[in-house]
Amino acid sequence: MGHIQDRWFRPARDAVTGKVILNARGKPVMERSELYGIGLRYKVRYLDPDNNERSKSFADKQKKRAEDFLIGVESDKREDKYIDPRASMTTFRQQAESWLKGQSPDPGTRSTILSRLESQIYPVFETKKVGQIKPATIRDWVGSMEERKLSDNYQAVLFNTVSGVMDSAVDDRRIRENPCHAKTVRRPVASSPPIVVWPEERVQAVRSGLAERFKIAVPLGAGFGLRQGEILGFSPDDIDRTAMTVRIRRQIKTVRGVMMFAPFPKRGKERTIPLSAAMLAEIDDHEDRFPVRGSHAALAERGR
Known part of the structure; x- marks a missing residue:
């Protein structure tokens, strides 16, 4: 079970006996530590599913946030939903390169996908961390494609590519949900014009x-x-x-x-x-x- 460390205060101890000094209510008397006022105050320490120690720090007056974070971590561990915070720091390009390896082995298809990534998608998402790509990010991008008057079919193809990359990030446990699937994101729809046979x-x-x-x-x-x-x-x-x-x-x-x-x-x-x-x-x-x-x-x- 994890715990929250207060880096600014610590229990005071008797100079002679070394025992923790208690107040009238039987609780430890707190004194300033040598770290008082330096850095973030609260440090949540916990073990991940692999039994490695992890931590996350919170500022002064944010103990409730620290407690909520710890509760969330322990709940995710029990439900097998835990996401390593470091995993979400993977860049979109790194995730896309991994995703591309699982696509069609046909060189032509791979070349086409890579061309779309480099010309249309990387300029927007390349250096973004997958954990930083939110539904608002996707909505803004879809809006920019409309402003540039890209065809409906091309918008749909590009959207599916980004969504595929983010799906792979979910599968790899780098993020919990794909922002492309959010209810507030409007997915571009491809159109199929009628086929007209030449006379x-x-x-x-x-x-x-x-x-x-x-x-x-x-x-x-x-x-x-x-x-x-x-x-x-x-x-x-x-x-x-x-x-x-x-x-x-x-x-x-x-x-x-x-x-x-x-x-x-x-x-x-x-x-x-x-x-x-x-x-x-x-x-x-x-x-x-x-x-x-x-x-x-x-x-x-x-x-x-």
């Missing part, structure tokens, strides 16, 4: 504007529903001519300015798409006119 005339116009070598990108995108990176990662070796299907299993990503193959197509998993005779003819015609050097599969696997 045939527009598709053909885009294709006409491309150089001959790159025209195949349009039917690959329109016919298979591929994203840009998946189009660039497509190989004719992914075609099963017997089953008339195409296996989408890679894409090209740019990580810190370097293009590389990544085995994570849309939604993070491979998928198989039906192949029409017309699409197969388009692909074969393109391969005849623009043959590659070496095997498609070998080149792709080398990139992986």
Whole structure:
């Protein structure tokens, strides 16, 4: 059990017997110590769950605060809710670097998250201690994003990143609650604009504007529903001519300015798409006119 030490006063002792002098009510007579008036008066001393001695000091006339603190510590220890005060001194950047290690192993995804941290989040939170980030801090930050007119979707992505970092701080017992989850914090909501399918005339116009070598990108995108990176990662070796299907299993990503193959197509998993005779003819015609050097599969696997 912890106790509160009064650094300014101590029980007076008899000069001859060395015994504590008691007053008429049987309580010790207090005298000034050599520390009287120096530093904070009350020092709460207690043992943490690992049996290490900890302490926290309070100023003169703050004994009630010291008592409340000690009661809170002992209660937290019994309920397994104790947070080491030193743990909350971890900076947001230190916590974010730890959190990032638990995110997707995909280099492209990590690079994107790191870019958001460095460009948008660290300028606000980098040196703040996680224990100092309160709901008011988050509310002010959300307001600043609105003032800078960031898109709703981008605000939501950034908010989720900060919230993820603070969730990890809760898991690591550095803070008790995530300030992003406070009732007074309005969470940015991403919007999903309706998807408008291009008319045939527009598709053909885009294709006409491309150089001959790159025209195949349009039917690959329109016919298979591929994203840009998946189009660039497509190989004719992914075609099963017997089953008339195409296996989408890679894409090209740019990580810190370097293009590389990544085995994570849309939604993070491979998928198989039906192949029409017309699409197969388009692909074969393109391969005849623009043959590659070496095997498609070998080149792709080398990139992986």
